[in-house]
Amino acid sequence: MTEATDLAERAGDRDPRIGLRAVSALRRLLEQLEAVQVRSARNQGWSWQEIAAELGVSRQAVHKKYGRQ
Amino acid sequence: MFERFTRDARAVVLGAVDHAERLDAETVEEQHMLLALLDREASRASFALTSLGLGGRRESVERALAEARRRGGLSRADTDALSGLGIDVAAIVSRVEEAHGEGALETPGGDGKSEGRGGGKGGGRSRGWWSGFLGGRPSFAQGAKDLLTESLRIALAQQDRHIGDEHLLLALTARPGVPAEVLADHGVTYASLRRVLYGGGEAKAG
Numbered sequence: 602m603t604e605a606t607d608l609a610e611r612a613g614d615r616d617p618r619i620g621l622r623a624v625s626a627l628r629r630l631l632e633q634l635e636a637v638q639v640r641s642a643r644n645q646g647w648s649w650q651e652i653a654a655e656l657g658v659s660r661q662a663v664h665k666k667y668g669r670q
Numbered sequence: 671m672f673e674r675f676t677r678d679a680r681a682v683v684l685g686a687v688d689h690a691e692r693l694d695a696e697t698v699e700e701q702h703m704l705l706a707l708l709d710r711e712a713s714r715a716s717f718a719l720t721s722l723g724l725g726g727r728r729e730s731v732e733r734a735l736a737e738a739r740r741r742g743g744l745s746r747a748d749t750d751a752l753s754g755l756g757i758d759v760a761a762i763v764s765r766v767e768e769a770h771g772e773g774a775l776e777t778p779g780g781d782g783k784s785e786g787r788g789g790g791k792g793g794g795r796s797r798g799w800w801s802g803f804l805g806g807r808p809s810f811a812q813g814a815k816d817l818l819t820e821s822l823r824i825a826l827a828q829q830d831r832h833i834g835d836e837h838l839l840l841a842l843t844a845r846p847g848v849p850a851e852v853l854a855d856h857g858v859t860y861a862s863l864r865r866v867l868y869g870g871g872e873a874k875a876g
Contacts, residue, residue, distance in 0.1 A: 619751050620751075622748065622751040623752055626749070627752060630762070637774050
């Protein structure tokens with residue numbers, strides 16, 4: 602819990618530019634990680650439905666985003 | 671806009687597409703523009719880069735760009751910001767690579783912003799399984815489009831009638847991101863470029 606408080610503090614009272622950049626960088630990193638995991642799941646024979654369920658999104662969403670690869 | 675591009679500037683744009691294809695990227699990004707700029711010889715940009723000592727350091731630039739790709743295209747400013755949140759990008763990269771192989775985080779598509787852009791079916795990220803049949807070439811990522819716009823803005827501000835490869839280079843250094851960082855690490859900044867290109871001038875970036 603202290604860790605979370607610490608993080609909230611640091612993210613809170615810093616220069617907004619740094620905080621916003623961190624958010625945007627995190628989003629990019631997240632996209633990359635998602636792509637890696639989806640690719641890996643497909644390689645292991647997972648269906649779009651199964652992947653979507655784990656990601657908490659619709660099957661259409663995940664298929665639209667990665668289905669062409 | 672392209673009719674205002676000089677021969678060298680056009681060569682950079684076309685060269686960037688070649689680099690994107692060679693690197694198997696889904697879109698043409700600013701890093702590909704930088705690589706194409708480094709290919710130029712006897713142009714305004716190559717003159718400026720040589721005066722700033724980048725002439726023989728092409729490989730060093732390529733290495734730095736490859737390193738950034740391996741981090742999923744995150745710049746050092748990005749990784750610093752994340753480390754402020756307690757996120758160790760290097761650790762994440764090494765774990766992902768352990769499980770999924772070297773270069774696993776390298777972006778097909780680079781900035782992840784190309785998704786859904788370009789409008790309509792097959793626009794933007796059009797490199798699906800069928801692209802081989804259509805001979806589709808990678809399209810321009812938003813960042814690369816913005817770079818072209820920025821180069822036009824810089825040329826106009828300079829009252830130059832054409833957009834040359836030096837304007838593309840200036841635009842790269844004026845925009846935050848991996849290419850500007852890598853160039854700055856090699857002594858090439860917006861200010862130093864303006865100095866060698868236009869002399870004196872205390873111009874500010876942005």
